[in-house]
Amino acid sequence: xxxxxxxxxxxxxxxxxxxxxxxxxxxxxxxxxxxxxxxxxxxxxxxxxxxxxxxxxxxxxxxxxxxxxxxxxxxxxxxxxxxxxxxxxxxxxxxxxxxxxxxxxxxxxxxxxxxxxxxxxxxxxxxxxxxxxxxxxxxxxxxxxxxxxxxxxxxxxxxxxxxxxxxxxxxxxxxxxxx
Numbered sequence: 001x002x003x004x005x006x007x008x009x010x011x012x013x014x015x016x017x018x019x020x021x022x023x024x025x026x027x028x029x030x031x032x033x034x035x036x037x038x039x040x041x042x043x044x045x046x047x048x049x050x051x052x053x054x055x056x057x058x059x060x061x062x063x064x065x066x067x068x069x070x071x072x073x074x075x076x077x078x079x080x081x082x083x084x085x086x087x088x089x090x091x092x093x094x095x096x097x098x099x100x101x102x103x104x105x106x107x108x109x110x111x112x113x114x115x116x117x118x119x120x121x122x123x124x125x126x127x128x129x130x131x132x133x134x135x136x137x138x139x140x141x142x143x144x145x146x147x148x149x150x151x152x153x154x155x156x157x158x159x160x161x162x163x164x165x166x167x168x169x170x171x172x173x174x175x176x177x178x179x
Contacts, residue, residue: 002028002086005150006051012155013172020176026051028086033071036078047175049078049168053085055121058164080168083117086146087124089153091116092161096152097131100145104134116161 006026007014017024023046027035032050039048052069058081059065065081066073082089090097094110109130113119119127128140137145159166 002147002150005147008151009153009155009158013169013176016173016176020179022047022176022179024049024172024175028052033069036075047078047172049080049172050075051082051086051168052079054081054083056084058083077171080171081164083162083164084119084121085124087128087140087142088116088119089158089162089165090149091119091124091127092158092165093153094131096154096157097149100149100152101132101135101137103136106131106134114161115163117164 006028010024010026013024023043025039025043025046025048027039027048028051032052036048036050039046052071054065056065062076063073066076066079071079091110091113094107097110098105098107109127111119111127116124125140131140132145133139155165155169159169
């Protein structure tokens, strides 16, 4: 469902990887760990990266979060957390959301929080619903809208307002530089 959207959002990294002759695979799925394991089997030479909603603020010790989600700590460098959920990153680009949803979109409902990852999960969801409910596309729906929104987001803007997104891009570029 989200694969095409992620490919678009991470297109710059994918291009850099191709130029460095390195394969990077971004995995996001309802059962992300299972999808990650499959990617490891089918693309063992790739740097397989699992994008995972933390569902809560990131604790001081990342091992606690890995344990809570049933993820082996050896995968620490292959998992990047979308804090608290991927929709947080959408809030970094209200202009892009407005273009996608069109008439009736309520930009003020998104707010102007500088670090969008600091917004609680329930508040992120409420802001998206409030901003989109009067649009032709209707209230935000993950299945219907998320794949298309990833395609519209300005990754530079998201990196400015989402520290874990910046961390992901920085780690990928460092890995490419080292290869």
